[in-house]
Amino acid sequence: MQKLTRKELYSLEDYLEMRDDYRKKVMAHKKNRRLELGDNVMMMFEDRLIMQYQVQEMLKAEKIFDAAGIEEELDAYNPLIPDGSNWKATMLIQYPDVEQRQKQLAQLIGIEHKIWMQVDGFDKIFAIADEDLERDTEDKTSAVHFMRYELDDDMKAAVKSGAAISAGVDHDNYQSIVSPIASNIRDSLAADLD
Numbered sequence: 592m593q594k595l596t597r598k599e600l601y602s603l604e605d606y607l608e609m610r611d612d613y614r615k616k617v618m619a620h621k622k623n624r625r626l627e628l629g630d631n632v633m634m635m636f637e638d639r640l641i642m643q644y645q646v647q648e649m650l651k652a653e654k655i656f657d658a659a660g661i662e663e664e665l666d667a668y669n670p671l672i673p674d675g676s677n678w679k680a681t682m683l684i685q686y687p688d689v690e691q692r693q694k695q696l697a698q699l700i701g702i703e704h705k706i707w708m709q710v711d712g713f714d715k716i717f718a719i720a721d722e723d724l725e726r727d728t729e730d731k732t733s734a735v736h737f738m739r740y741e742l743d744d745d746m747k748a749a750v751k752s753g754a755a756i757s758a759g760v761d762h763d764n765y766q767s768i769v770s771p772i773a774s775n776i777r778d779s780l781a782a783d784l785d
Contacts, residue, residue: 595639595646595668599643600643601647602656603651606650617640622775623776624641626776628767629765631684631685632683632702632706632760634680634681634682634706634738635681636678636776636779636780636783638782638783642671649664670723676742676785678739678742678780679738679740680718680737680738681736683734683735684732684733684734685734693731698764699762699765700731702732703721704717705760707759707760709757709759710754710755710756713746713749716746718739719740722739723737750784751781755772
């Protein structure tokens with residue numbers, strides 16, 4: 592997938608006029624990119640459309656219209672667009688109760704390295720996590736992690752040919768397997784690969 596450029600973004604005025612319809616389109620698209628791993632871990636697989644929406648929303652919220660400010664937002668969000676040989680996701684650890692969430696984050700240190708994807712017939716792929724900065728401390732993990740899953744050419748070909756994809760978490764304090772993932776999510780992830 593190509594990275595976003597300034598020329599492809601809508602002006603603030605144009606975006607405000609189309610925002611409601613654009614938002615509905617993106618929310619419908621996100622349904623095919625969201626994977627629940629048990630009750631408390633959610634993966635949102637990012638792509639170009641979602642990142643354009645994020646950039647447009649940031650420009651609107653911050654009232655950014657100068658070239659330098661726009662480029663800064665593009666620099667922040669473009670790395671989350673898949674490169675054709677990988678899947679990129681934002682992983683969220685979700686507990687509704689704040690106290691319980693804090694307790695669980697202390698129990699889930701390192702979980703970002705224990706979340707895997709698997710193309711049918713191949714070994715599990717574990718995430719390259721948090722390339723931008725370390726999100727764990729000695730006491731707890733973050734509730735948000737950025738993940739990249741690299742596929743080799745044989746895996747990509749298998750996915751493009753319809754191979755099933757499974758996912759899971761192999762952490763000592765949290766386990767979950769989804770095998771196979773839903774076909775709408777599988778098909779959406781296949782579109783990320785060239």
